[in-house]
């Protein structure tokens with residue numbers, strides 16, 4: 001495989017700042033603040049972290065539902081966005097004599113050719129499907145929009161193929177979305193996302209609203225589809241167990257930043273960042289003996305508001321290992337071996 005094709009998606013220094021009103025002035029809410037990762041074709045990257053840490057914003061910005069504030073996005077061999085900043089090896093923006101960033105030319109590709117290749121599946125299967133449309137119409141809509149058939153028969157055949165792929169019966173085609181359960185609705189949503197043959201799907205809490213027993217079925221379906229079609233996923237969820245099951249690698253976010261990223265098993269068995277340890281401590285352990293022996297870290301205090309971001313390391317205000325250096329300088333992700341990346345001064 002050539003270097004160009006090694007990654008399907010590469011994200012570098014991605015920032016998403018939302019201007020929010022505070023008193024008389026607008027201040028930037030740093031929802032995503034310098035996030036970098038890459039996803040290979042057919043791979044699943046899990047994305048975890050507490051509510052409000054910026055997971056959804058990462059997904060929506062990648063699909064350009066939001067205009068990125070800064071960063072570089074390479075997809076399927078093409079740079080589709082590049083705000084043009086240059087970075088030094090410490091991860092700081094390189095500035096000129098005037099204190100302003102030195103930029104190369106900004107690239108902002110027309111997203112239309114990429115739209116089809118990147119899709120998103122949402123959490124709430126109840127609100128994301130029009131209840132008054134039949135399953136056939138819901139799945140057929142993207143086929144119509146992108147003119148992906150030449151005859152009515154071909155359209156119908158494609159719809160039935162997609163339904164089979166997600167485990168729906170052909171008899172369901174003429175039924176309305178509101179007649180289905182949550183798990184089945186999620187299957188309809190996925191069939192619709194798959195209709196345009198995407199190479200990458202952002203699954204944002206795609207199973208979080210489902211009952212645990214249904215969750216497992218839908219996750220298996222995601223895995224089967226990946227095996228058949230080779231599609232890559234960014235799999236966003238709160239639940240580390242769910243994410244561990246489906247992911248090849250996992251990224252842990254805190255206050256808009258990636259704190260740790262590693263192979264799923266490696267992250268689970270040898271977590272390094274204190275924040276990851278605390279997240280893993282919160283996962284219930286079924287065996288009481290194991291639970292008693294495990295050294296649990298219980299997090300104190302709340303996540304600070306992204307409008308009052310701590311200096312240096314964003315986690316330091318809740319971290320028992322924090323030192324002066326943590327307040328001064330933000331740690332960059334560094335490789336601790338085999339691509340296990342951690343952003344921490346002390347671990």
Ligand SMILES: Nc1ncnc2c1ncn2[C@@H]1O[C@H](COP(=O)(O)OP(=O)(O)OP(=O)(O)O)[C@@H](O)[C@H]1O
Pocket residue numbers: 018020029030031049050051052053054055056057058238306
């Ligand atoms: N459109 C917006 N305008 C302003 N602020 C926003 C906007 N969208 C998100 N935010 C803020 O950005 C931060 C990250 O939000 P985001 O929804 O990405 O978090 P999340 O990790 O997906 O959380 P959850 O687990 O609850 O879904 C939050 O502080 C949120 O309030």
Ligand SMILES: [Mg+2]
Pocket residue numbers: 055056057
């Ligand atoms: Mg979210």
